[in-house]
Amino acid sequence: MYRIGYLRSGDPGTATTKAFLQELRKLGYEEGSNITIDYRFAESREKLLPGMAAELVSKNPDVIVVCCGPAIDVVRKATNTIPIVVAIAGDWVGQGLAKSLRRPGGNITGLSPVYPGLYGKMLQLFKETVPDMSRVAVLLLERRRHYQLLKETEEAAKTLDLTLVPVAVDGAEDFPIAFRRIESERVDGLFVLRGGLLHRNKKLTTNFANKTGLPTMYGHRQEAEAGGLMAYGTDVVTLFRGAAHYVDKIFKGANPAELPVEGPTEIDFVVNLKTARALGITVPKSILIRATKVIE
Amino acid sequence: MNDDGAAPESPVDDRPPPRDRLFRKYALMFGALVSTVLIAGGLMEMYFSYQEAKSALLRIQREKANAAAAVIEQFVKQIEAQIGWTTHAAFVPRAEDLDQRRIDFFRLLRQAPAITEITYLDAAGGEQLLVSRLVMDVMGSGKDYANDPKFRKAREQGRYFGPVYFRQESEPYLTIGLVGRGRDKGVTVAEVNLKFIWDVISQIKVGRAGYAFVVDSQGLLIAHPNISLVLRKTDLSTLPQVESACAQSGQAGAGTAGKIARGLEGREVLTAHASIVPLGWLVFVESPLSEAFAPLYDSLARTAVLLAIGIALSVLAALLLARRIVRPIGALQEGAARIGSGDLGQRIHVRTGDELERLADDFNRMTAKLQESYDNIERVSQLKRYFSPHLAELIVSSKDANLTESHRRKITVVFCDLRNFTAFSSTGEPEDVTRVLQEYYEVLGAELRRFEATIDHFAGDGLMAFFNDPLPCPDPAARAVRMALAMQQNVEELIVAWRKRGIRLGFGVGISSGYATLGHIGSEEQFHYTAIGSVANLASRLCDEARNGQILIDEAVHSEVEDLVDVEQIGEVSLKGFPKPVPVLQVIGIRRESRDLPD
Numbered sequence: 097m098y099r100i101g102y103l104r105s106g107d108p109g110t111a112t113t114k115a116f117l118q119e120l121r122k123l124g125y126e127e128g129s130n131i132t133i134d135y136r137f138a139e140s141r142e143k144l145l146p147g148m149a150a151e152l153v154s155k156n157p158d159v160i161v162v163c164c165g166p167a168i169d170v171v172r173k174a175t176n177t178i179p180i181v182v183a184i185a186g187d188w189v190g191q192g193l194a195k196s197l198r199r200p201g202g203n204i205t206g207l208s209p210v211y212p213g214l215y216g217k218m219l220q221l222f223k224e225t226v227p228d229m230s231r232v233a234v235l236l237l238e239r240r241r242h243y244q245l246l247k248e249t250e251e252a253a254k255t256l257d258l259t260l261v262p263v264a265v266d267g268a269e270d271f272p273i274a275f276r277r278i279e280s281e282r283v284d285g286l287f288v289l290r291g292g293l294l295h296r297n298k299k300l301t302t303n304f305a306n307k308t309g310l311p312t313m314y315g316h317r318q319e320a321e322a323g324g325l326m327a328y329g330t331d332v333v334t335l336f337r338g339a340a341h342y343v344d345k346i347f348k349g350a351n352p353a354e355l356p357v358e359g360p361t362e363i364d365f366v367v368n369l370k371t372a373r374a375l376g377i378t379v380p381k382s383i384l385i386r387a388t389k390v391i392e
Numbered sequence: 393m394n395d396d397g398a399a400p401e402s403p404v405d406d407r408p409p410p411r412d413r414l415f416r417k418y419a420l421m422f423g424a425l426v427s428t429v430l431i432a433g434g435l436m437e438m439y440f441s442y443q444e445a446k447s448a449l450l451r452i453q454r455e456k457a458n459a460a461a462a463v464i465e466q467f468v469k470q471i472e473a474q475i476g477w478t479t480h481a482a483f484v485p486r487a488e489d490l491d492q493r494r495i496d497f498f499r500l501l502r503q504a505p506a507i508t509e510i511t512y513l514d515a516a517g518g519e520q521l522l523v524s525r526l527v528m529d530v531m532g533s534g535k536d537y538a539n540d541p542k543f544r545k546a547r548e549q550g551r552y553f554g555p556v557y558f559r560q561e562s563e564p565y566l567t568i569g570l571v572g573r574g575r576d577k578g579v580t581v582a583e584v585n586l587k588f589i590w591d592v593i594s595q596i597k598v599g600r601a602g603y604a605f606v607v608d609s610q611g612l613l614i615a616h617p618n619i620s621l622v623l624r625k626t627d628l629s630t631l632p633q634v635e636s637a638c639a640q641s642g643q644a645g646a647g648t649a650g651k652i653a654r655g656l657e658g659r660e661v662l663t664a665h666a667s668i669v670p671l672g673w674l675v676f677v678e679s680p681l682s683e684a685f686a687p688l689y690d691s692l693a694r695t696a697v698l699l700a701i702g703i704a705l706s707v708l709a710a711l712l713l714a715r716r717i718v719r720p721i722g723a724l725q726e727g728a729a730r731i732g733s734g735d736l737g738q739r740i741h742v743r744t745g746d747e748l749e750r751l752a753d754d755f756n757r758m759t760a761k762l763q764e765s766y767d768n769i770e771r772v773s774q775l776k777r778y779f780s781p782h783l784a785e786l787i788v789s790s791k792d793a794n795l796t797e798s799h800r801r802k803i804t805v806v807f808c809d810l811r812n813f814t815a816f817s818s819t820g821e822p823e824d825v826t827r828v829l830q831e832y833y834e835v836l837g838a839e840l841r842r843f844e845a846t847i848d849h850f851a852g853d854g855l856m857a858f859f860n861d862p863l864p865c866p867d868p869a870a871r872a873v874r875m876a877l878a879m880q881q882n883v884e885e886l887i888v889a890w891r892k893r894g895i896r897l898g899f900g901v902g903i904s905s906g907y908a909t910l911g912h913i914g915s916e917e918q919f920h921y922t923a924i925g926s927v928a929n930l931a932s933r934l935c936d937e938a939r940n941g942q943i944l945i946d947e948a949v950h951s952e953v954e955d956l957v958d959v960e961q962i963g964e965v966s967l968k969g970f971p972k973p974v975p976v977l978q979v980i981g982i983r984r985e986s987r988d989l990p991d
Contacts, residue, residue: 217526388502
């Protein structure tokens with residue numbers, strides 16, 4: 097009987113958790129028969145996370161699955177012996193989660209949706225969709241890593257003749273201020289980086305974008321499905337399925353220090369034509385050819 | 393030391409062999425025989441089972457390897473084909489054509505999820521187009537790849553397969569280059585994510601601990617269920633199975649029969665492989681020997697248990713069988729022991745319906761014969777008391793009854809008796825009479841034995857004996873006379889003793905020679921060996937005539953003993969039963985000259 101500790105900083109993400117359990121079942125693990133799962137959801141109340149992490153650790157699980165951001169930091173401190181599978185983390189080496197992607201070297205391994213140059217790709221697709229775009233607001237988290245990404249993206253922006261305007265948020269309360277700032281900056285496009293907080297508040301962002309008629313490029317498909325213009329990136333559901341495979345490997349005796357971090361393999365490209373029509377944008381064929389999902 | 397040099401039997405070995413030796417011997421023999429057969433059979437079966445299990449497993453592994461190789465080949469071929477679709481026969485690329493190609497590349501990215509990046513190099517090796525899933529597309533960079541193997545090799549051989557490399561240090565990639573068709577001399581290069589191959593390989597399971605892995609043509613590990621081994625760029629070219637497989641690679645499709653070798657971890661494994669032809673890669677499917685042979689070991693254990701049961705049963709059967717054989721033999725031995733200790737009345741009862749029963753019967757017959765012999769010996773000793781010992785032995789030892797059949801022979805007959813005995817026996821005390829007779833016969837008996845006379849009969853004080861029958865002797869008359877003289881001498885002493893007791897008796901002897909008829913007279917149950925004829929009558933009458941101390945003989949006797957004894961002529965005497973008077977002589981004594989002669 098294996099034991100899994102499952103810690104989420106947000107809501108009980110039904111889609112992701114369901115996908116995780118489904119994939120576990122495919123690998124032969126059934127809750128109640130050969131695995132037990134302890135669930136803890138902080139629902140954005142970060143203060144609860146340390147207590148929850150301690151609880152999970154005290155139950156002595158065979159593995160802890162965690163996502164994202166603040167939850168990861170807390171669990172790291174709670175144990176350095178119990179294997180930890182991080183479903184989504186963008187900055188493995190920078191955050192000290194792993195010594196290298198090839199060989200994490202500690203008790204933490206997992207998946208990364210990030211690839212160097214990916215944001216450049218996204219900008220390129222964005223620009224191809226809205227060729228007249230020249231000033232793009234970049235909504236990011238007040239995090240060193242995001243600033244790094246921003247710098248990389250600025251290189252790409254130059255080749256695309258784009259000016260980037262970074263707008264950072266640190267908490268849910270920052271969004272209104274950010275939106276006001278974006279409006280004042282007179283940009284003709286909005287580029288939202290991947291980040292847990294940003295993903296959790298996608299409704300706010302998409303509403304704002306639609307209200308202001310801003311074409312927006314997101315990192316998560318759900319945003320495009322929720323009304324954003326386009327999204328390019330690995331689906332979080334896919335990443336949680338990947339997490340199940342890591343759990344399986346660890347149950348079979350793999351050492352997390354030796355399990356390399358998995359990069360993005362399946363990229364979803366969602367284009368919302370309804371939004372495009374509303375924004376008066378004609379999406380070129382070359383974009384549509386590459387889209388994995390087109391919403392009419 | 394015996395003459396033939398053999399070691400003498402140790403005197404201590406007179407002990408009989410231990411009991412149950414035969415039983416133990418046979419039981420052991422049977423048990424050992426059957427056990428040996430069972431074990432031999434079992435071992436042979438185990439050997440064949442081992443071979444069968446091994447070849448069956450190798451077959452399975454070979455098939456899995458072939459299947460995996462086929463899947464991977466298929467995967468690569470398909471990508472090749474898909475890339476091929478993007479090259480157009482007739483084009484020399486121009487700007488617009490580049491646009492078309494770009495669209496084709498987008499389509500390719502949609503159709504082939506394993507392809508992450510496609511590049512088009514023009515006829516001079518310059519990069520004209522780069523379309524990627526993960527990074528920005530680049531148009532017309534002109535980057536020079538003229539000397540890059542992916543360009544050169546593709547141009548030379550039509551296609552190019554690069555070595556496996558890793559992106560992000562952890563993702564395996566393969567570069568495939570394909571030259572254009574017809575007038576299109578450019579090269580299309582695709583970067584292929586090999587995660588799909590990793591999935592195929594890691595899904596291969598053989599039993600609980602068997603797995604598959606892939607090495608490239610140099611023996612470098614490129615896929616393995618344990619990813620870290622691949623990422624460490626493990627070189628397996630030193631493993632014997634890899635080495636030999638690489639050596640014989642180039643043979644399409646099928647792998648070898650598979651064999652036992654040392655695997656990655658150093659354990660012994662069953663290994664089979666197949667080659668992936670266009671790439672020169674090798675798929676190995678291995679399972680640890682211990683696990684591979686687990687079902688075999690199970691069946692071996694089963695066989696061993698059955699064998700043990702079989703041996704136990706055979707031991708039991710051996711014991712029973714040995715008992716069945718040994719028991720009648722034991723009965724024989726016990727019977728023989730009893731008989732040996734003198735109990736001749738015992739008979740051995742063995743009813744096995746075979747040779748042992750016959751042996752027992754023969755044994756019983758032998759015992760009966762033995763008993764007869766003993767009885768005979770008993771009879772002989774009895775007979776010896778009635779007859780002269782010689783006659784008794786003769787009768788007993790002679791095989792036929794001829795000796796006692798009637799026959800005529802010349803014998804010398806001796807009659808003797810006591811004078812006045814009749815009167816004495818009727819008036820004397822019975823104890824005295826018996827005592828006198830006992831003393832008398834002791835004396836007579838000693839002389840009869842000494843001279844080996846045949847006793848015809850005795851009745852009261854009268855005795856008839858004869859010489860020369862049934863055993864012939866050379867001097868019957870002389871013996872008779874000497875015997876008579878000895879008797880007379882000894883009885884004379886008795887007479888003196890008796891007179892002191894008030895008993896007045898005398899002793900007289902009559903001896904005659906002549907032909908008589910001798911043999912058994914009487915009925916079947918009771919008979920008597922006797923001499924019949926006038927010679928007997930004559931000796932009887934002579935005895936009647938003899939006074940105390942007289943030994944009377946006839947002419948026939950005299951003629952035989954002339955030189956031996958001194959005689960006195962009595963004259964011719966008329967004897968009852970004889971028509972003419974018979975010349976009678978009296979024996980006085982041994983002549984002085986003859987006295988020194990041995991008796």
